[in-house]
Amino acid sequence: MTGRRERAWAAAILIALALLTALPRLIPRDSVINFVFLILLSITLAQSWNIVAGYAGQVNLGHAAFFGLGALVARTLWIGGRPIVTAMVAGAVVAVLFALLIGVAAFRLRGAYFAIGTLALGEILRTTVNNVLPEISTLPAATIATYSLTRRYYLALALAAVSVVAVTALAGSRLGLGMRAIREDEEAAEATGVGALRLKLTALALSTGLAGLAGGLFAFYHISYYPAHPFGPQWTFDALLMTFIGGVGTLHGPVLGAVLYVALKEYVALHWVDFHLLIFGALFIAIVLLLPGGLVQAAERVRRLRWG
Amino acid sequence: MSLLAQQLLLGLLIGGLYGLAAAGLSLVFGVMKVLDVAHGELIMLGGYGVVFVVALLGLDPFAALLIVIPLSLLLGAVLYWGLFGFVVRADEETRVKNSLLIGFGLALALHALAVQLWTADERSVVTPYAGAVVSVGPLTIPLVRLASLVIAFALIGGLHLLLARWRWGKAIRATAEDWQAAMLTGIDIRRAYLLAFAIGTALAGAAGTLVTIGYSVSPSIGLEWTLKALIVVVLAGLGSMLGTFVGGLLLGVAEAASAASFGGPYREVVGLVIFVVVLVVRPRGLFGR
Numbered sequence: 001m002t003g004r005r006e007r008a009w010a011a012a013i014l015i016a017l018a019l020l021t022a023l024p025r026l027i028p029r030d031s032v033i034n035f036v037f038l039i040l041l042s043i044t045l046a047q048s049w050n051i052v053a054g055y056a057g058q059v060n061l062g063h064a065a066f067f068g069l070g071a072l073v074a075r076t077l078w079i080g081g082r083p084i085v086t087a088m089v090a091g092a093v094v095a096v097l098f099a100l101l102i103g104v105a106a107f108r109l110r111g112a113y114f115a116i117g118t119l120a121l122g123e124i125l126r127t128t129v130n131n132v133l134p135e136i137s138t139l140p141a142a143t144i145a146t147y148s149l150t151r152r153y154y155l156a157l158a159l160a161a162v163s164v165v166a167v168t169a170l171a172g173s174r175l176g177l178g179m180r181a182i183r184e185d186e187e188a189a190e191a192t193g194v195g196a197l198r199l200k201l202t203a204l205a206l207s208t209g210l211a212g213l214a215g216g217l218f219a220f221y222h223i224s225y226y227p228a229h230p231f232g233p234q235w236t237f238d239a240l241l242m243t244f245i246g247g248v249g250t251l252h253g254p255v256l257g258a259v260l261y262v263a264l265k266e267y268v269a270l271h272w273v274d275f276h277l278l279i280f281g282a283l284f285i286a287i288v289l290l291l292p293g294g295l296v297q298a299a300e301r302v303r304r305l306r307w308g
Numbered sequence: 309m310s311l312l313a314q315q316l317l318l319g320l321l322i323g324g325l326y327g328l329a330a331a332g333l334s335l336v337f338g339v340m341k342v343l344d345v346a347h348g349e350l351i352m353l354g355g356y357g358v359v360f361v362v363a364l365l366g367l368d369p370f371a372a373l374l375i376v377i378p379l380s381l382l383l384g385a386v387l388y389w390g391l392f393g394f395v396v397r398a399d400e401e402t403r404v405k406n407s408l409l410i411g412f413g414l415a416l417a418l419h420a421l422a423v424q425l426w427t428a429d430e431r432s433v434v435t436p437y438a439g440a441v442v443s444v445g446p447l448t449i450p451l452v453r454l455a456s457l458v459i460a461f462a463l464i465g466g467l468h469l470l471l472a473r474w475r476w477g478k479a480i481r482a483t484a485e486d487w488q489a490a491m492l493t494g495i496d497i498r499r500a501y502l503l504a505f506a507i508g509t510a511l512a513g514a515a516g517t518l519v520t521i522g523y524s525v526s527p528s529i530g531l532e533w534t535l536k537a538l539i540v541v542v543l544a545g546l547g548s549m550l551g552t553f554v555g556g557l558l559l560g561v562a563e564a565a566s567a568a569s570f571g572g573p574y575r576e577v578v579g580l581v582i583f584v585v586v587l588v589v590r591p592r593g594l595f596g597r
Contacts, residue, residue, distance in 0.1 A: 059404065105584045108591045109542075112343050112404045116538045117587060123535045128577055233531065237412050244409055274424065281417030288409040289394055 003172055009252040010168040017161050024150045033153050039262045040156035041217060042242060046254035047163035048210035049239035054249030055167075055176055056203035057183025058107075059115040062122030063239055066095040066208035068129065068231030070215025075137060075227075078220065084155075088216030095212030096205045103204045107197055110186075123233060130228035138224035152221045159217055163210055167251050170206065179203050183249070245287060247296025256295050310446035315564045317447055323560020324457035325518055327553035329533050330540035331464055332511030338546040339484040339504035341400050342392060342407035346414040348534030350509050353418065354380055354516025355525030356426060362433045369433045369521045370455065373514055380513025384506035387414075396501050415530060422527035432524040456518040463514055464553045467507070471549065480504050484547075543586055545596020555594060 020040075024033060045067065052060050070091035077087035102121055109117045139147075170176040178199045181189035190196050218230050238261070246257025264283070269276045291298045333347045344350075354376055361372040391414065395406045440451040471477040476499070482490040483500040491497050519525060519533070536559065544555025562582055566574065586594065 059408070061408075102584070105588050108587060111401070112337070112341070113542060113591070115343060115404065115408070116542050117583075120535060120539045120542065120583060123531075124577070124583070128574065131574070240408065241412065244405065248405075275420070277420035278417050278424065281413045281415075281420060284416070285391065285410055285413035288406060288413065289391075 006168065006171055006251050010164060013164050013252060013255055014161060017157055017164070020157055021154070024153060030149060033149055035262075035266065037149075037153050037156050037221065038266075039259055040153075040160040041214060041221075042238065042258040042262050043160045043255050044156075044163045044210060044214040044217070045235065045239045046242040046246070046258045047160075047167055048207050048214060049236075050243045050248065050254045051167060051170065051210070052200075052203045052207035053240070054243060054253075055170060055183065056179040056200055057249075058200060058203070059112075059240075060118045060204070060207070061115045061233075061236055061240075062102075062118035062120075062125075063207075063211055064231055064233055064235035065122040065125045066099060066211040067215040067218070067235050068126065068228070069095045069098055070212030071219040071230040072129070072215075072227055073212075074216030075219035079137075079140065079143075084216070084220050088213050088220070091216040091219075092209045092212035095208045095215070099204050099208035100201060103201050104197075107200050107204075119233070119236075122231070122236065126228055126231035126233070129231050130226070133227040136224055136226050144223060147223070152217070155220065156217055159213055162213075164251070164255065166206065166210065171251055175199070175202065180249075241284065244294055245291075247294035250296050253294055253296045260295070312568050314447055315568045316561055317449065318453075319560040319562075319564025320557055321450070321453040321457050321522075321560070323557035324460040324553070325515055325522070325556070326536050326540050326559050327556020328460040328463060328511060328518065329515040330537040330544070330556050331467060331549050331552050332508035332515065333534075333537040334541045334544070334546060334549070334552045335467075335480075335504050335511070336508035337541060339480055340392070340396055340403070340407075340501050342395050342403050343411065344392070344508070345408060345411035345534055346418060346530070347411075347508075347512055347537055348530035348532065349415045349418040349422075350380070350383070350512035351516040351519065351533045352422060352525060352527060352530045353383070354513030355520040355529070356422065356431075356516075357513060358517040358520050359431050359433060359525065369435060369517070370459070373459070373517050376513045376517050377510050381506045381510040383513070384509025385502060387509065388502050388505040392505055393498075393501070396498075415534075419527050419530060426527065428527055430524045430526040431520070433520055435521070450522075453522045456522050460515075460518060461553065463511065464549055467511070468549045470507075476500070476503055539583060541593075543583065543593060545590075545593020548595045551593075551595025558594075 020036065023036060027033075045063075049060065049063050052058050070088070072091070073094045074084070074087040074091035077090055078084050082090075102118075106114060106117050106121065170179075178189070178194045179202075181192070181194050182196050182199055186196055215230055242257035242261045243254045244257070245261055246255065247253025265280060268280050268283070272279050329347070329351055332350075333344065336342065336344050336347070357376040357379060358369050358372045361367055361375050362369050365372075365375075367375070391410050392407065395403055395410060398406060435452065437451060442449045442451055442454060471481055479490070479495045479500045480503055482493070482495055483497045483504075487497050490500070515533075516525065519529070540552060540555045540559055543559065544552045566577070570577070590596070
């Protein structure tokens with residue numbers, strides 16, 4: 001992947017996001033705004049997972065824990081009267097601190113063991129939050145009365161742009177290069193002087209920070225939910241599926257994956273209400289078997305066939 | 309004091325099922341290097357298997373194992389041919405990724421299918437001896453769960469012998485150790501993969517049967533069992549089925565101990581701490597090679 005093509009994709013995506021700022025005025029329908037909001041949140045989540053899994057090569061299956069922590073902290077502070085952006089940043093900080101604490105232990109594990117270990121950690125956290133905070137969290141009536149979907153939408157748009165810029169900057173930097181070296185061959189990277197643990201922790205911190213912000217957005221958007229819900233493993237799976245469907249370790253893969261995934265899921269849910277998860281699961285297996293490298297790789301293959 | 313002992317005993321009894329659930333996953337992961345996150349859903353299917361065998365044939369639920377295990381073996385072979393056989397063609401890193409994707413898809417589909425077919429309600433099987441207990445001093449042991457522990461141990465022992473003595477058992481172990489070397493000595497590693505996956509699924513079916521007999525089954529138990537099994541696999545490490553079983557018992561007892569000393573809501577936190585400590589001290593697991 002050449003740097004130039006990556007920058008071109010970044011520009012194209014940012015232009016598309018900029019055009020989306022006009023959407024609430026052009027089509028002021030809640031269903032449309034909600035749908036695009038979901039895509040934007042998904043882009044942020046997928047891109048955050050992509051940093052640690054795609055660039056540093058560490059398949060983190062406990063990603064939902066950081067999304068959940070961001071949501072929990074941001075929601076608590078925001079309902080307590082802090083401005084939402086401050087609350088979201090605080091949520092991200094807590095997510096990063098927890099990630100660093102866990103990361104030192106978890107990064108002793110390699111490959112599939114890391115995946116298993118992080119899945120278990122995330123799930124333990126979810127169960128605990130579910131046990132300790134079993135009550136549903138609902139916004140105060142005064143906040144519901146002044147609820148503005150457009151504000152949520154613009155925040156989501158800004159966050160998606162931040163995630164794309166962050167990954168673009170990372171991909172072109174020395175830091176990103178070091179991460180990719182670890183992904184390809186950790187021993188060789190260490191031997192050439194790359195500090196693997198430090199870089200992996202940096203990748204994890206960036207990734208979980210973005211996930212924490214996305215969690216804060218979730219907390220800002222929903223009127224009521226169970227505090228354990230954003231800790232649920234489906235958030236990890238969603239991020240993973242979107243990133244893999246699009247193309248892991250690329251800038252535009254997770255964005256394309258998120259758009260396709262959310263659109264597909266909504267379509268199937270709308271047209272086959274009873275069987276939608278069954279069909280979605282089957283469809284998803286078919287995509288994996290037919291396009292093992294994701295959309296980006298499939299497009300590369302087509303391009304190579306055309307140009308020989 | 310005796311209350312604590314009673315709780316630890318109940319933890320030990322469920323720990324046997326953790327061990328059995330983990331053994332199948334450990335076999336599949338160790339041999340094929342794929343991560344089957346739908347393992348808990350296979351346990352769930354085994355659980356419904358016993359419900360139907362008991363309802364349709366009127367068999368004793370423990371005897372139903374004789375039908376559920378062969379059916380699970382067959383299901384495992386079908387899943388291998390249809391799905392996981394494609395995954396093992398890739399190199400190891402891609403295998404983990406693709407098996408995660410297929411596993412999630414499969415878990416989603418099987419869960420939705422179970423809800424459609426059997427509703428989301430919990431089900432169990434009732435036996436004439438359901439309430440029977442064995443008393444040892446101040447402790448009361450539910451007979452059904454004790455029998456489940458014994459059966460789980462017997463199955464693990466059988467698996468151990470199978471892997472140690474049987475021709476194809478040795479082939480499976482050789483493939484787990486080094487598939488390239490195994491291939492060079494003329495082992496058909498595709499068949500070893502197939503056998504490992506089918507046996508792993510059969511163990512899941514057996515675990516599901518025992519879970520339904522001692523507790524209950526519903527379409528959503530899958531993820532929880534996948535996670536328990538994964539925790540045990542990491543705790544115990546790969547390479548020893550008996551070690552996996554002991555790992556399961558340890559997890560069961562540890563959960564019971566922390567629930568007793570810190571209160572129910574925090575039982576998982578203690579599990580988390582134990583897990584992290586083991587990872588730091590022994591990254592290859594307690595019994596790993």
